[in-house]
Amino acid sequence: MNTENAVEGEEELSIMYVSLSVVTCDKCDEPMEKGQKILVIAEGLIMNSNEELDFAGYSVRYACHLGCWDGVEDIGYLISSN
Ligand SMILES: [Zn+2]
Numbered sequence: 842m843n844t845e846n847a848v849e850g851e852e853e854l855s856i857m858y859v860s861l862s863v864v865t866c867d868k869c870d871e872p873m874e875k876g877q878k879i880l881v882i883a884e885g886l887i888m889n890s891n892e893e894l895d896f897a898g899y900s901v902r903y904a905c906h907l908g909c910w911d912g913v914e915d916i917g918y919l920i921s922s923n
Pocket residue numbers: 866867868869870871905906909
C-alpha cells in the first residue's frame with residue numbers, strides 16, 4: 842500500500858521533531874525511511890492550555906507508516922510482557 846501525497850499547497854505546518862529508537866514500522870516491520878509519512882503515538886504532558894495546547898512529548902508509544910495505520914494500536918502486548 843502506498844499513500845504518498847504531495848504536501849504542496851497545504852497550510853504551513855508546525856513541525857515537531859522526535860527521535861525514535863525503533864526504526865521499523867510497528868505494523869509491517871519494514872524500515873521507516875526518509876521521506877515516508879508515518880504516524881506516531883506519543884505520550885507527554887500538556888505544559889500550557891489556552892486556546893492552544895503546548896505539548897511536551899517524552900515517549901513514543903507507537904510508530905508506523907501512515908499507509909499501514911488501521912486504527913488499532915497494538916501495544917497491549919508490550920505492557921503485559923514487561
Ligand atoms: Zn508499515
